[in-house]
Structure formats: structure tokens, C-alpha cells
Amino acid sequence: MAKKPGIPKGTRDFSPSEVARRQYIMQTIRKGFEHFGFHPIETPSFENYDTLMGKYGEEGDRLIFKILNSGDYLSKVNDEVLEERSSQKLTPYISEKALRYDLTVPFARYVVQHQNDIEFPFKRYQIQPVWRADRPQKGRFREFFQCDADVIGSTSLWQEVEFVLLYDSIFTNLGVHGVTIKINNRKILSGIAEVIGAKDKLIDFTVALDKLDKIGEEGVRKEMEEKGITPEAIDKVSPLFNLNGSFTEKLEQMTQMLSASEEGMKGIEELQFIYNEVESVGLKSANFKLDVTLARGLNYYTGAIFEVAAPDTVQLGSIGGGGRYDDLTGIFGLKNMSGVGISFGLDRIYLVMEELGLFPETVNASSKVMFLNLGSAEMAYSLKAAMQLRELGIKTELYPDNAKIGKQFQSADKKGIPFVVVVGSQEMETQSYTLKNLTSGEQETLSFQQMIERLQ
Secondary structure: OOOOOOOOOOOOOOOHHHHHHHHHHHHHHHHHHHHOOOEEOOOOOEEEHHHHOOOOHHHHHHOOOEEOOOOOOOOOOOHHHHHHOOHHHHHHHHOOEEEOOOOHHHHHHHHHHOHHHOOOOEEEEEEEEEEOOOOOEOOEOOEEEEEEEEEEOOOOOHHHHHHHHHHHHHHHHHOOOOOEEEEEEHHHHHHHHHHOOOHHHHHHHHHHHOOHHHHHHHHHHHHHHHOOOOHHHHHHHHHHHHOOOOHHHHHHHHHHHHOOOHHHHHHHHHHHHHHHHHHHHOOOOOEEEEOOOOOOOOOOOOOEEEEEEOOOOOOOOEEEEEEEEOOHHHHHOOOOOOEEEEEEEHHHHHHHHHHHOOOOOOOOOOOOEEEOOOOHHHHHHHHHHHHHHHHOOOOEEEOOOOOOHHHHHHHHHHOOOOEEEEOOHHHHHHOOEEEEEOOOOOEEEEOHHHHHHHHO
């Protein structure tokens, strides 16, 4: 007996209705990007191994899917490396390519490679799949789409202001009201590490701090101590664990903590500017919050850090994020090219909209009308009408087999098609069509023009 087929964990098949809903989200995001002046690009699904490795920190690097070289990939590995049985040392010999982990590093590579053809500042958006060798769970997959927008070649904080407004605009248009746009600044995190005497442990500090909402204060303290940060230093930073108040009140408290750090005060100044300008315009439906524990462990953020949380009624965590990276392209040889970008988590947004029932009824993959099959002559008559309906943008299909009429009606009903057309000898003689509404049960014999009016 043949083994039942399956797919890898963390991947999914999508039904026609699911694809229609996903496309609705992507089209709404795409429209939002374009309204804010972003232009589309695409990059390959896999990059050179050394393009990706070392760009995401130790945790991120472990989650990159490596692609084995074709042919006898072990034949070129020397015996000494093989005998060590170290996957880290062996991988560069047997894998020259890897599936992209995100869209930001490939974008940086794109900018460097095509810098002579780009007008800076360059505003791009990209909607493509990425892959991560993560442990699958609700809302976390190994293959998923990212929807990114970035501006590169400008240090202006007006870009951060516009990204907050872009998030608010797109989520409002999707009907996902009440998201929380969280913001922090990497300079503030550096300043905190500086004033507690743990500047050399900045990455360890931020990675642990970023887990506060998952593992709690005690868990964060434990991880920091394991990374070599002293209990005394952790005590100095303990006010962060319970920082309360409005955006402005939190900034005032952080100002007191960071008064001795020039870099930390610069971060506070940047956040104050962004907050003031966003407040002057106002948000449609999102909340805007300062979260000084927001760290996002990625190595390349240098300024503002964004994260979008789902509405409080949905327990799903982050549905978007991003930040400022002052020299990301420097890793590929192009120095002093500042950028800032954000990402929408398509798959998690889908789960939020599904849970809250936010998809419009008009978003479906079904045809609008099906012509039933009563014979060859009738089908030839129906085909001409079907082609005209299609040209008018009406989704139309024909039942291919001359099966029992009940079976054909049942097929249309199962597919969620609201109308069927019955064409027999009488309709052909009178140049008419019998249109039945499967929802109401109403049936009419109409001219072609009348049928169009009903279907539109």
C-alpha cells in the first residue's frame, strides 16, 4: 500500500477560499505601499550562503535553511573536517546557497549590486515568501510571506513618522482596528547598557530584554546572569521591567535614567520627534506606545525599532515589525547608506482577521455563475454567452459533463456559486437564458442584457 503523502511541518496547502483571502490582504497592503510612494522589486528565493550568514545574530543564523550543493557534495571536503563531525565547520564546504530568511538583507544586497541604477532615497516594497527553520506553532511557520517596505539613502526621521502612519492606514483599511504600534530606539538600549556598565554585553542584554513578555522578569534576570551580566547591573535596569504611564511620561522617566549617556539621550530626542509629529497628524484606529523593553535581537537595527501587536481581543503577539539600520549595506561594501523599513506578517494578519470575522463577504474564490450542460448544441450557445460575461469581468464557468441536472446543481452549490444558467431548446429558440439564484431559489427567463444586469 502506497504511503500517504504529506508536507513538511511548518508549511501549508491553501484552498481556493484561503488564497482569495490572502490575496485580499496582499492587495490591500500593496495598495497602501503604493499610495505612500513605494515601488515594487523582487529578489531570488535563495541567496549565496555568505550573503545571509552572520547578518541576523547567533539565534537567527541557526534558523537559516541551507541548500546542499548539487552532485557529490562531500567529495571536496577534506578528511580532517569530516572527522571533526562539526556541522558548523562542514556547512560552508557542502552548501553555497541558502533560502532567504527575510527580505531586508537581500534588499541590502540588491541596493549594493544595482546602486548605479537607483535614485536615492529609494523607496521599495516587496511581497514574497521567506523561510526559517523554526519550531512550528500557532502563527509561526517555516514558510511564510513577508510584506516589506523600506526607504534607503535617507537619515530623516520623517521616514519613521510616515511608517507609523502607513501601519495605521493599512490596518485601518483591512478593518483590523485597535492594533498597537510599539516603538523603541536602539540608542536607548545602548544607553541603558552603558549606564549599567554592560556596554560590551549589548546584544546579550537586548536579546534577553526582548523576551520579557514571554518569560517574565525572573526569566530575563536569569538569562542576563547566564550571559555574564552582573546582578548589580541588572538591579540598575530593573525599573524597565515595570515602566508605566503615557508615551511622554515614559520618556521623562527614561531621561532621568539616561542623563549620563549621550547616545541614550539622542535616542530619546528621536523618539520625542516621532511622537510629536504622529500626534500632530493623528492616527485613525491604531494605538501608539513606547515600549523600552522592545529590543528585537536582530543585529542590524541602530535607531528606531517597531513592532505591531494584534488587537487585545486576539492572543497572537506580533503581526508586524521593523526599524532603522544605519549601515546595513556596509556589510556588502557600500558605506553610510542609512535605511529604515517595516514588515507586515501576512500569515498572522490572516489569523487575526479570521478570528475577528473581518473578511468581506465579497472576498471569495467562487465563480459568480455556472452554465449547466444540457447537450452539445446548448453548450455551444452557452459558451458564446459565457465569453461575453467574462469580458465584462464576471467570473463564469461551464459544467463540462452532460451529467444529471441534479448533480450539476449540487456541484454549483458545493462550490458556493450563487447563480446557475439553464439553456435548453426553448431558450435557444427565443435567444434567452433561464437564470436561477441558488440562495433565494428565484428563477427567471431573461434576455442576455437582463441577465448581465442581474449578475452585476
